Amino acid sequence: MDVVIGIDLGTTNSCVSIVENGTPTVIPNRGGYKTTPSMVALTEAGKRLVGHIAKRQAITNAENTVFAAKRLIGRKYNSPQVKNAMLSSSYRIVEGPHGDVRIQLREKQYSVPEVSAMVLQEMKVIAEDYLGQPVSKAVITVPAYFNDNQRQATKDSGQIAGLDVIRIINEPTAAALAYGFGKNIERTIAVYDLGGGTFDISVLEIASNGVFKVIATAGDTFLGGEDFDARVIDWLVSGFQAEHGIDLCQDRMALQRLKDAAEKAKCELSTLKETEVNLPFIISSGQNEALHLQRPLSRQQLEALCEDLVDRTVAICKQTLADAKLDADEIEEVILVGGMTRMPRVQEAVQGFFGREPCKGVHPDEVVALGAAIQGYALVEDQKHMLLLDVTPHALGIMTFGNYFEELIPQNTTVPTSRTKTFTTSRDNQTAVKIIVMQGESEKAEQNELLGEFILTGLRRAPKATVEIEVTFEINSDGIVAVSAKDLETGQLQSIQVTATSGLTQDEIKKMIDSAKDFLVDRRTNDEVDQVQHEAERLIGEIERLFPAVEQLVASSDFGRDAIGKARSVVEKSRAAMEKKDVAALKEQIEGLTRTQRMFKGVVAKTQ
Amino acid sequence: MRAPTDSVNSRDPALSVPKPTPGCDLRSLPIGPREAFLLSRIDGTVSERDLALLTGLDDDATREAIDHLVAIGAITLGASAPPPRRTPPGRVGSIPTPTPISSRPIREVAPDRPVPSPRTALYDESALDEPCDLDRERRRRVLDIFHRLDDLDHYELLGVPPDADKRSIKKAYYSLAPEVHPDRFYGKELGSFKPKMEAIFGRITIAHDTLVRTERRQTYDELLAGLHGERRGAALSSSPPVPEPAPEPTGMFPSAPPGAPDLPVEPIEAFVPAPPAELASESEWPELSYQATPSPPRNVESDQARRAALARKLGAAARAAISVRPHAVPSPTPPPPAVAPEDHLRALKQMSAAVRAQQRANERRGASMPPPSSASLPPPASSLGFAPTVAVSSSAPPPPSRVASSASSRNTPGPRPPAEAPRAVAPVVAAPIARVAPAAPPPRVEPATPDELVDEADRAAAGGDWSAAARGYREALEAGALADADLYCKAARACLRDGDDLLLALEYAGEATRFAPQWVDARLVLVEALLETGQDASARLELDQARGMAPRDARIADLSRRLG
Known part of the structure; x- marks a missing residue:
């Protein structure tokens, strides 16, 4: 039987484990620690350092030491999250050739999966040293709320590290597996996972025959221990600024020291009531005079600084329970995962919300890796006793006419699954449709993540809304998304397997949407209101597109000015009717809009 | 030598099913031509009676040959009968009388017994022969359920009575899930069974998720109640005699999971006789009784109608129309005999x-x-x-528009008929949308023939008048000109050069590549059209394809420069 290791690739720390003789075990690294910092550094001599050793030299080599690469994985350089991360990172984040994120270490630029691969490789070596045999297969965990692009990038990292990633599973789910493994229990549980960079909440049902079914999951990929640290750093920096008039953020080395001190203070305050941040010689003033930073910090102060972060997690918990149609008292056990759950305020908040004391039986730093190993073991062992039924954390769908996002697979759908919806053409004589596959929760298409696109051609020429196109989404048990579109009349079929790209920014998606708007499918609806509304929107869009050209061409004549004036008023009236949802009025305007649009088209066509 | 046991002698030919002995070396056995012929028809599902009909041998000769084959060990006789099979289409006169099957206990289908065949030929038996790591029985189970997915309501699928409580629904779901989830067979070659298992899993999950939520279940029950009435209607309107309804529902699975209260159950399939469901013993996994439910004789019409009605109702019930099907990959294999x-x-x-x-x-x-x-x-x-019968012939006829247009439009080769032809009988497919198809365009005063139009357009193109050429080609195509890759390609190019209707150019280019996927010229025009309309990503994709066809074409280099 193949050995499958389970890796918890964390934002700040990573952990590797394995199931040995039926018992899940965490594998300690060479230093004897069960977790390894997810840090990578490149020394002046060009030597690559990973883990504790990288962390130790971070202060003296801040610019070439990468931490929290997980926050960047699967994201575009222009995304707000990356911009945000750039503010607090001491290493250089640069733009790659395809708008992706690159990290500059000395002379070389590395992609984020490459950097994560270095951490994974270290975990692989730790396991191989322990087992005394090569390891090739792994299950890697990701935050439940990661989207497809981030999952794909994580899988790529594994591949770069020489690992066959047989499954990517969600961190809270992994924690639940470790909690319920071999216990033969029947229970509804919640996993509250507040890690270094991300927050996840999952609700699961465990059946007595070893089936784990995720009921609902939600989270925030930019809410974790790092944000708590950042609050402390901000507080220290602003205090220092007030006292000395110097912005410590401008100095990368000072920033790194602040980071370490903030994290240390935060951890200490989980057990102590008060601590002191003491950073001698943090920076030199203009007059060659060394300045020190020395400030006491109490637990109460820390809690006040981070109160809203904790509240955010509780709000997400509330939403998740509502999605799962469960009351807080129906949760029979609450599991805390992630280093941040050591904070007393967090524990209080969880206990307050669920009305029960969280389970003490699991180790918040190791449980995720153990779960990953268990899932790997459950897949490859011959006698399969355990089955995990996970869900899609995000809705999947396509973009429809009017830049709407039409959901096909809703959030929290158990996979494997497949869903089909029928759409129609959005304009007359449309013989091609473009299927734009997206992921997200927003009704507005551009606010969601783009996953892929393809074109179905050869449709019958017909008035709009009379040709039917059936779109099918499938997610198989390996998590691979396949989308197909079928012309119901000819049976013609186009399909793609969605292989996530590294994501586009909202602007890029908008641009793409604009260029594709003539190819979109429309929601099939019996609702007349929608029909009229769509029609009006389409016509107005067309008119506005032609406006500048027409204006230029005819504005010199009286007749032209008059026509333009009339056109403006028709558009305005239609808009007003649309806003008031006055269908009757809008219907009256449609004719005027149609005439205007035809006239505009004629004018432009004639003069070309 | 021939010493058939009493039980063999007294068997009912309609119920006895000969089954080939696995691993038996037939060449070494003393078999005559008659036995060999018979043997070639024995597949473990056909009853002795049907074998007689299949082979044309008389009953006694069949019995004698079968006795001989049993005696020499080439076949074994199923101790139990398979459900009466639906008459395969086209075979008249072999309708087995519906046999009483009430005495068949569910537990009868132990793995070592002959596996009863699915009641209707919902799928091709050869599907069972696909090489994969599942044992044959499991394959059959998967196929049996997969092909009946649209038949079964949520309760039947999970094998719970309609008044089952949440707990027993959950219990049923959690014991079924591992049976069909591909993860349980990780590392095994599942072939085409994997998507089928995933489809089944998807459906039981939908069933579970619907039934454990009070309000969803309520809505579903109402729908089902409405459907129930229709089913009765269907039963009444169908002509063949219908056996009396039995008091228990049928299902893939035991009608109640072990431990669940044995409650009286409303007859769901009113026109389908069902056996009294004897429960599997408590220690058994439900898998053992998966396919065990004897299949009732069905009548084709009402069955199909019921499927249609159920599919329609369920489709309306869910917010999205849900359909479960194998992976939607275009496949060259012929469709299964049954109409999906x-x-x-x-x-x-x-x-x-x-x-x-x-x-x-x-x-x-x-x-x-x-x-x-x-x-x-x-x-x-x-x-x-x-x-009615005429509409449910075994293969769905092409939409009449196709028939009509291909007949009326002379030798138009492509799947898209010329614009004029379909308009005459234009099917308004999106029937639910209350929208009257716009009137046909006013007839031209002096209709030029399509060929003339093409010639004219060619001349315009040669003279560089792209606007006229584009118009000409368009009119020609709309007038029903012989549409081929060349014409579409020319039309696309004209529209592109003209620049007035780039979308039309794109459409024509798409058509051209569809007609001649390997023609690099058409592909390049498509790339250009995509470029002009700003579809860079798609353009790149198509260009790569073109490069595959003609790696050294100078135009490709030019276009990729334009793509950047």
Whole structure:
């Protein structure tokens, strides 16, 4: 039987484990620690350092030491999250050739999966040293709320590290597996996972025959221990600024020291009531005079600084329970995962919300890796006793006419699954449709993540809304998304397997949407209101597109000015009717809009 | 030598099913031509009686040959009968009388017994032969359920009574899930069974998720109640005699999971006889009784109609129409013999829409269009739910528009008929949308023939008048010119050069590549059209394809420069 290791690739720390003789075990690294910092550094001599050793030299080599690469994985350089991360990172984040994120270490630029691969490789070596045999297969965990692009990038990292990633599973789910493994229990549980960079909440049902079914999951990929640290750093920096008039953020080395001190203070305050941040010689003033930073910090102060972060997690918990149609008292056990759950305020908040004391039986730093190993073991062992039924954390769908996002697979759908919806053409004589596959929760298409696109051609020429196109989404048990579109009349079929790209920014998606708007499918609806509304929107869009050209061409004549004036008023009236949802009025305007649009088209066509 | 036991002698030929002995070396056995012929028809599912009909041997000769084969160990006789099979289409006179099957306990299907065949030929038996790591019985189970997915309501699928409580629904779901989830077979080659198992898993999950939520279940129950009435209607309207309904529901699974209260159950399948469900012993996994439910004799029409009705109802119930099907990968394999319910439904829909369109067209045009012959046309739309025989022939007929247009449009090769032809009988496919198809364009005063139009357009193109050329090609195509890759390609190029209607250019280019996927010129025009309309990503994709066809074409280099 193949050995499958389970890796918890964390934002700040990573952990590797394995199931040995039926018992899940965490594998300690060479230093004897069960977790390894997810840090990578490149020394002046060009030597690559990973883990504790990288962390130790971070202060003296801040610019070439990468931490929290997980926050960047699967994201575009222009995304707000990356911009945000750039503010607090001491290493250089640069733009790659395809708008992706690159990290500059000395002379070389590395992609984020490459950097994560270095951490994974270290975990692989730790396991191989322990087992005394090569390891090739792994299950890697990701935050439940990661989207497809981030999952794909994580899988790529594994591949770069020489690992066959047989499954990517969600961190809270992994924690639940470790909690319920071999216990033969029947229970509804919640996993509250507040890690270094991300927050996840999952609700699961465990059946007595070893089936784990995720009921609902939600989270925030930019809410974790790092944000708590950042609050402390901000507080220290602003205090220092007030006292000395110097912005410590401008100095990368000072920033790194602040980071370490903030994290240390935060951890200490989980057990102590008060601590002191003491950073001698943090920076030199203009007059060659060394300045020190020395400030006491109490637990109460820390809690006040981070109160809203904790509240955010509780709000997400509330939403998740509502999605799962469960009351807080129906949760029979609450599991805390992630280093941040050591904070007393967090524990209080969880206990307050669920009305029960969280389970003490699991180790918040190791449980995720153990779960990953268990899932790997459950897949490859011959006698399969355990089955995990996970869900899609995000809705999947396509973009429809009017830049709407039409959901096909809703959030929290158990996979494997497949869903089909029928759409129609959005304009007359449309013989091609473009299927734009997206992921997200927003009704507005551009606010969601783009996953892929393809074109179905050869449709019958017909008035709009009379040709039917059936779109099918499938997610198989390996998590691979396949989308197909079928012309119901000819049976013609186009399909793609969605292989996530590294994501586009909202602007890029908008641009793409604009260029594709003539190819979109429309929601099939019996609702007349929608029909009229769509029609009006389409016509107005067309008119506005032609406006500048027409204006230029005819504005010199009286007749032209008059026509333009009339056109403006028709558009305005239609808009007003649309806003008031006055269908009757809008219907009256449609004719005027149609005439205007035809006239505009004629004018432009004639003069070309 | 021949010493058949008493039980063999007294067997009922309709119930006895010979089954080949696995691993038996037939060449070494003393077999005559008659036995060999018979042996070639024995597949473990055909009853002795049917074998007689299949081979044309008389009953006694069949029995004698079978006795001989049993005696020499070439076959074994199933101790239990398979359910009576539905008559395969086209085979008249072999309808087995519905046999009483009430005495069949569910536990009968232990793995070492002959596996009863699915009641109806829902799938090709050869599907079981696909090489994969599942044992044959499991394959059969998967296929049995997969092909009945649209037949079963949520309760039947999970094998719970309609008044089951949440707990027993959950219990049923959690014991079924591991049976069909591919993760349980990780590392094994599942072949085409994997998507089928995933489809089944998807459906049981939907069933579970619906039934454990009070309000969803309520809505579903209401729908089901409505459907129930329709089923009765279907039963009454179908002509063949229908056996008396039995008091228990049928299902893939035991009607109640072990431990669940044994409650009296409303007859769901009113026109289908069902056996009294004897429960599997508590220690058994439900898998053992998976396919065990004896299959009731079904009548084709009401069955199909019921599927259609169920599919329709369920489709309306869920916010999204849900359909479970194997991976949607275009596959060269022929479709299964049975009509997929959704195809069937669609065919009906299209036909009824076509009829309506036809009627409308006739109204508009007076008597200019002769009504299509009644043989080729389906009955009116009101019969949608309970399709009469003519509409449920074993393969869905192509939509009438295709038939009509391909007949009327001379030798048009492509799947897209010229624009004029379909308009005459344009099927309004999206029937639910209350929208009247716009009137046909006014007839031209002096109609030029399509060929003339093409010639004219060619001349314009040669003279560099792209606007005229584009218009010319468009008119030619709309007038029904012989549409081929070349014409589409020329039209696309003209539209591109003209620059007025780039979308049209794109459409034409798409058509051209569809007609001639390997023609690099067409592909390059498509790339250009995509470029012009700003579809860079797609353009890149197409260009890569073109590069595969003609790596050294200078135009490719030019276009990739334009792509950047």
